[in-house]
Amino acid sequence: MSTKQTIVVIGNGMVGQNFLAGLVSSGKHTDYDIVTFCEEPRAAYDRVHLSSFFSGKTAEDLSLVEEGFFERSGITLHLGDKAAHIDRAAKTVTSAKGAIIDYDKLVLATGSYPFVPPVPGHERPHCFVYRTIEDLEAITASAKDGKVGVVIGGGLLGLEAAKALTDLGLETHVVEFAPRLMAVQLDEAGGAMLRQKIEALGVAVHTGKNTSVIKDGDGCRHKMCFADGTELETDLILFSAGIRPRDELARASGLEMGPRGGIAIDNQCRTSDPDIYAIGECALWNGMIYGLVAPGYAMARTVVADLTGGEGSFTGADMSTKLKLMGVDVASIGDAHAKTPGAMVYTYQNGASEVYKRLVVSQDRKKLLGAVLVGDASGYGTLLQYCLNGIDLPENPDALILPSRSDESVGLGPDALPMSATICSCYNVTKGDICQSIDGGCTTIAGLKAETKASTGCGGCAALLKSVLNSELAKHGYEVNTDLCEHFPYTRQDLYNLIMVKQIRTFDELLEKYGKGRGCDICKPAVGSILSSYWNDYILKNEHVGLQDTNDTFLANMQKDGTYSVVPRITGGEIKPDMLIALGQVAKNYQLYTKITGGQRVDLFGARVDQLPSIWKDLIDAGFESGHAYGKSLRTVKSCVGSTWCRYGVDDSVGLAIELENRYKGLRSPHKLKFAVSGCTRECAEAQGKDVGVIATETGWNLYVCGNGGMKPRHADLFATGLDKETLIQLIDRFLIFYVRTADRLQRTSVWMENMEGGLDYLKSVIIDDRLGICEQLEQQMKYVIDTYQCEWKTTINDETRLKRFRHFINSDAQDDNVLFVEERGQFRPALENERKHFKLNVETEKETVTGEVE
Amino acid sequence: MTEWIDVCGADDLQPDSGICALVEGRQVAIFYLPKEKALFAVGNYDPIGRANVLSRGMIGDLSGQPVVASPLYKQHFNLETGVCVEDAAVSVPVYPIRIENGRVEVGVGG
Numbered sequence: 030m031s032t033k034q035t036i037v038v039i040g041n042g043m044v045g046q047n048f049l050a051g052l053v054s055s056g057k058h059t060d061y062d063i064v065t066f067c068e069e070p071r072a073a074y075d076r077v078h079l080s081s082f083f084s085g086k087t088a089e090d091l092s093l094v095e096e097g098f099f100e101r102s103g104i105t106l107h108l109g110d111k112a113a114h115i116d117r118a119a120k121t122v123t124s125a126k127g128a129i130i131d132y133d134k135l136v137l138a139t140g141s142y143p144f145v146p147p148v149p150g151h152e153r154p155h156c157f158v159y160r161t162i163e164d165l166e167a168i169t170a171s172a173k174d175g176k177v178g179v180v181i182g183g184g185l186l187g188l189e190a191a192k193a194l195t196d197l198g199l200e201t202h203v204v205e206f207a208p209r210l211m212a213v214q215l216d217e218a219g220g221a222m223l224r225q226k227i228e229a230l231g232v233a234v235h236t237g238k239n240t241s242v243i244k245d246g247d248g249c250r251h252k253m254c255f256a257d258g259t260e261l262e263t264d265l266i267l268f269s270a271g272i273r274p275r276d277e278l279a280r281a282s283g284l285e286m287g288p289r290g291g292i293a294i295d296n297q298c299r300t301s302d303p304d305i306y307a308i309g310e311c312a313l314w315n316g317m318i319y320g321l322v323a324p325g326y327a328m329a330r331t332v333v334a335d336l337t338g339g340e341g342s343f344t345g346a347d348m349s350t351k352l353k354l355m356g357v358d359v360a361s362i363g364d365a366h367a368k369t370p371g372a373m374v375y376t377y378q379n380g381a382s383e384v385y386k387r388l389v390v391s392q393d394r395k396k397l398l399g400a401v402l403v404g405d406a407s408g409y410g411t412l413l414q415y416c417l418n419g420i421d422l423p424e425n426p427d428a429l430i431l432p433s434r435s436d437e438s439v440g441l442g443p444d445a446l447p448m449s450a451t452i453c454s455c456y457n458v459t460k461g462d463i464c465q466s467i468d469g470g471c472t473t474i475a476g477l478k479a480e481t482k483a484s485t486g487c488g489g490c491a492a493l494l495k496s497v498l499n500s501e502l503a504k505h506g507y508e509v510n511t512d513l514c515e516h517f518p519y520t521r522q523d524l525y526n527l528i529m530v531k532q533i534r535t536f537d538e539l540l541e542k543y544g545k546g547r548g549c550d551i552c553k554p555a556v557g558s559i560l561s562s563y564w565n566d567y568i569l570k571n572e573h574v575g576l577q578d579t580n581d582t583f584l585a586n587m588q589k590d591g592t593y594s595v596v597p598r599i600t601g602g603e604i605k606p607d608m609l610i611a612l613g614q615v616a617k618n619y620q621l622y623t624k625i626t627g628g629q630r631v632d633l634f635g636a637r638v639d640q641l642p643s644i645w646k647d648l649i650d651a652g653f654e655s656g657h658a659y660g661k662s663l664r665t666v667k668s669c670v671g672s673t674w675c676r677y678g679v680d681d682s683v684g685l686a687i688e689l690e691n692r693y694k695g696l697r698s699p700h701k702l703k704f705a706v707s708g709c710t711r712e713c714a715e716a717q718g719k720d721v722g723v724i725a726t727e728t729g730w731n732l733y734v735c736g737n738g739g740m741k742p743r744h745a746d747l748f749a750t751g752l753d754k755e756t757l758i759q760l761i762d763r764f765l766i767f768y769v770r771t772a773d774r775l776q777r778t779s780v781w782m783e784n785m786e787g788g789l790d791y792l793k794s795v796i797i798d799d800r801l802g803i804c805e806q807l808e809q810q811m812k813y814v815i816d817t818y819q820c821e822w823k824t825t826i827n828d829e830t831r832l833k834r835f836r837h838f839i840n841s842d843a844q845d846d847n848v849l850f851v852e853e854r855g856q857f858r859p860a861l862e863n864e865r866k867h868f869k870l871n872v873e874t875e876k877e878t879v880t881g882e883v884e
Numbered sequence: 885m886t887e888w889i890d891v892c893g894a895d896d897l898q899p900d901s902g903i904c905a906l907v908e909g910r911q912v913a914i915f916y917l918p919k920e921k922a923l924f925a926v927g928n929y930d931p932i933g934r935a936n937v938l939s940r941g942m943i944g945d946l947s948g949q950p951v952v953a954s955p956l957y958k959q960h961f962n963l964e965t966g967v968c969v970e971d972a973a974v975s976v977p978v979y980p981i982r983i984e985n986g987r988v989e990v991g992v993g994g
């Protein structure tokens with residue numbers, strides 16, 4: 030028998046797991062035997078990001094438990110087993126499966142359940158709640174053969190659920206009992222502005238509606254009848270009418286409860302039984318249930334401190350929130366409803382740009398008490414810091430919400446924050462913690478995330494974290510340098526804008542006006558790429574030729590021995606037998622090593638520079654064109670065989686792949702671009718691993734963006750669903766040019782997306798909703814690029830002066846004697862170092878070749 | 885004594901870019917910067933990538949010193965001294981070069 034005390038944790042949700050992780054990182058977990066009951070079929074996952082399940086995140090992606098965590102820390106996990114009974118006298122917990130565990134300390138982290146109003150008919154099939162991965166799976170299945178969906182409840186979660194339903198392709202309605210949306214967080218005008226914006230996105234909003242019964246529908250599965258006599262037909266109903274604490278176990282064991290439920294706790298998170306703690310959404314502190322994860326984490330830290338002899342107490346938490354609901358920025362801080370006696374209110378409303386802001390300040394106008402922001406929440410970080418840290422307001426507080434018309438800056442710089450200011454409330458990281466990491470040598474956002482966990486929760490603090498980092502680095506004398514290189518004190522995006530606005534056509538002109546020196550292998554290709562995306566000139570024009578990497582100069586990829594590979598375009602991977610024979614014939618004539626690539630085409634290796642033009646001439650005569658394997662440009666559009674042959678195919682994926690590849694071939698971009706089109710959701714073309722992926726569905730094409738294989742694989746995000754081909758192409762046009770314009774050099778779309786402020790929702794608002802009003806321009810630019818496409822190889826072999834470059838020596842027809850081939854498996858490959866010795870042609874240094882002193 | 889070997893015409897030079905010449909058995913990479921009328925000649929063999937490719941590298945400057953970047957692994961070689969910027973222990977030979985009567989000449993010996 031172990032002499033250690035036993036801690037039992039009931040519930041392995043977000044807070045329960047955070048408690049376990051905290052205990053383990055305190056190092057004191059070895060003092061205890063730890064047992065946890067997890068009712069769900071999987072250990073803790075990130076409920077906050079539950080909705081990303083609909084955009085392709087898997088249960089694994091959402092997991093909050095590092096692999097091997099329980100084993101390593103010696104914690105016993107009872108998975109899929111529910112704690113059924115607590116015997117406080119005997120100090121035991123009995124589970125549904127019959128396990129009986131003695132405890133010394135018990136932690137209740139049972140969370141909450143969604144409240145379903147007892148409307149007659151609420152238990153009908155196709156009525157759901159939104160809390161677990163299983164709920165989402167059931168919703169997805171039900172949405173497959175439904176057309177209309179209703180969310181009951183227009184609060185935070187309800188609106189998030191509504192977004193999920195629209196993403197699933199349903200005509201979506203939100204039904205709210207209160208007279209406005211997000212009644213808890215927003216005032217009337219804010220709620221009205223939010224409603225206007227959400228309706229503009231195609232979601233019907235019905236406020237002031239009391240559902241009296243749900244019965245069989247005429248055209249849909251259900252008919253909802255409202256108290257005012259109106260009706261609404263729908264196939265699917267999602268209840269999101271608030272949460273209720275899961276306090277049934279505690280109640281049955283006689284612990285003290287709040288009048289409306291919730292397990293009462295004190296500042297140490299102890300219940301009325303000193304050996305039992307309650308944390309998270311099941312706990313009631315000072316009459317409050319906190320439906321957010323950050324207060325739950327604060328409670329978990331308190332209990333860890335209490336058990337390990339540390340100091341800590343829970344004294345309430347800030348309920349300020351900032352979210353992007355269906356692409357609309359919404360934020361609420363502190364006393365949003367101006368309930369504090371004497372509070373003064375400032376409001377700013379801009380009907381044209383649909384922005385609403387409200388400030389609540391103290392009677393003496395010195396302190397900020399609360400705020401509401403709809404449509405533009407960029408001021409959230411600053412306002413929150415004023416509020417939380419009691420910082421004195423500027424003389425005219427309204428300047429904080431009025432659009433700034435001059436250069437005067439009213440933002441609160443990170444310097445104005447005290448060291449105690451909480452930067453990340455999810456992980457309780459203060460400015461002091463961050464500064465300490467920076468002092469310790471951590472100088473990147475990624476590093477700070479790893480060290481302090483800041484910004485790894487909801488992500489709401491990312492912008493603030495970055496500004497603290499930059500300001501600290503500047504103070505440490507580091508230059509926060511975003512310059513492209515020593516020749517241009519600008520970012521790639523700046524240079525793009527300069528070229529566009531000043532209509533610059535050459536590198537020299539740009540260098541003369543905005544740079545210095547001669548340029549280098551960083552800025553030259555970057556500028557070369559921008560010039561060709563924008564002007565789409567022939568890349569071997571005299572003024573551009575020096576800008577290209579050797580691969581672009583010789584329109585082929587250099588291999589390790591200085592020879593090149595040849596990759597003709599095979600759109601969609603479809604090839605006529607005659608073309609395949611012709612390709613084989615060329616490979617055979619020039620004795621090129623031949624391989625099928627990972628991009629559904631054929632690569633011919635081992636071509637000497639002087640052979641490239643005649644190889645390409647033969648290929649072009651046979652009907653091939655450049656595959657741009659050398660360029661930062663579109664590589665391939667991979668396809669599966671689709672409806673043409675496959676018994677499951679929903680649409681013609683090969684046809685679409687060919688069309689897309691022909692449309693975008695040659696477009697120069699910050700990095701290479703890969704597409705794929707699958708004919709059904711079995712996804713044989715792996716479209717979700719591509720920069721642009723398209724999948725056929727019964728209702729049209731689904732578009733995915735920003736996927737990546739390679740070094741750091743990333744699943745693509747679902748961007749739009751059920752598209753016809755015309756709309757699909759329009760969205761891809763816009764997406765690509767927006768990427769070309771705004772990405773950093775050599776930044777794949779995946780990394781571009783990861784770094785984008787506002788993420789997927791922002792991108793959608795720009796590309797789908799035209800939030801910046803630039804979509805027409807983007808489309809026009811794409812049209813220009815498409816209209817000016819040329820096969821670079823065709824242009825090159827018809828231009829004598831260009832062909833001059835394609836020889837090894839300017840003054841001799843001799844060949845590079847360092848290129849040596851060896852036969853293997855019936856083809857030629859470069860000789861290895863030891864094989865070269867064998868050939869007695871070791872070219873270690875120039876001298877040896879010249880003097881012939883060969884070993 | 886430097887012996888000047890005729891390699892090609894001045895109009896064979898590639899502006900802001902490189903060509904390779906065979907000079908008495910040596911492979912010589914020749915770079916031409918028309919704006920400053922500068923010519924450079926270094927060995928074509930990249931001792932790090934172990935291939936004859938430097939003439940196909942990009943040219944530019946780093947902290948003011950003219951360099952060529954190897955097209956294989958992107959190390960930079962100073963065009964005046966031949967020394968590798970990333971690893972001073974590695975270098976390529978440099979050769980005198982000039983234009984005489986519209987012809988490019990590379991110096992050997994001496």
Ligand code: SRM
Nearest residue numbers: 586594625626627628629630658664737738739740741777
């Ligand atoms: C030939 C091929 C391998 C093969 O034999 O199958 C290949 C060969 C090279 N790949 Fe690749 N990749 C090939 C398919 C892929 C794929 C698979 C795909 O496209 O479906 C991937 C993963 C998918 C992706 O990119 O998201 C892939 C991810 C990479 C990466 C990592 C990119 C990343 O974002 O992490 C690099 C390195 C880079 O680009 O910086 C790379 C770089 C290279 C380079 C260019 C390395 C180099 O600089 O020499 C190789 C050039 C070969 C040549 O000379 O043609 N290759 N490479 C494939 C050519 C496909 C084609 O037909 O164009």
Ligand SMILES: Cc1cc2nc3c(=O)[nH]c(=O)nc-3n(C[C@H](O)[C@H](O)[C@H](O)COP(=O)(O)OP(=O)(O)OC[C@H]3O[C@@H](n4cnc5c(N)ncnc54)[C@H](O)[C@@H]3O)c2cc1C
Nearest residue numbers: 040042043044045068076077111112139140309310321322
């Ligand atoms: C869709 C969605 C979006 C959200 N978005 C945000 C957001 O943006 N920001 C934010 O701060 N919060 C958000 N929340 C709220 C956040 O998820 C919760 O605050 C958080 O999960 C609370 O953690 P918890 O551990 O208390 O409860 P839970 O995470 O629910 O965990 C409780 C666990 O205990 C288990 N359990 C209950 N009883 C027993 C028993 N008897 N035996 C064994 N196991 C039991 C439950 O099955 C559950 O797994 C969101 C919630 C949802 C559903």
Ligand code: SF4
Nearest residue numbers: 624626627632739740
């Ligand atoms: S995986 Fe590496 S070795 Fe293989 S082709 Fe791609 S880059 Fe070359």
Ligand code: FES
Nearest residue numbers: 453455486487488
């Ligand atoms: S505030 Fe949520 S991650 Fe920092």
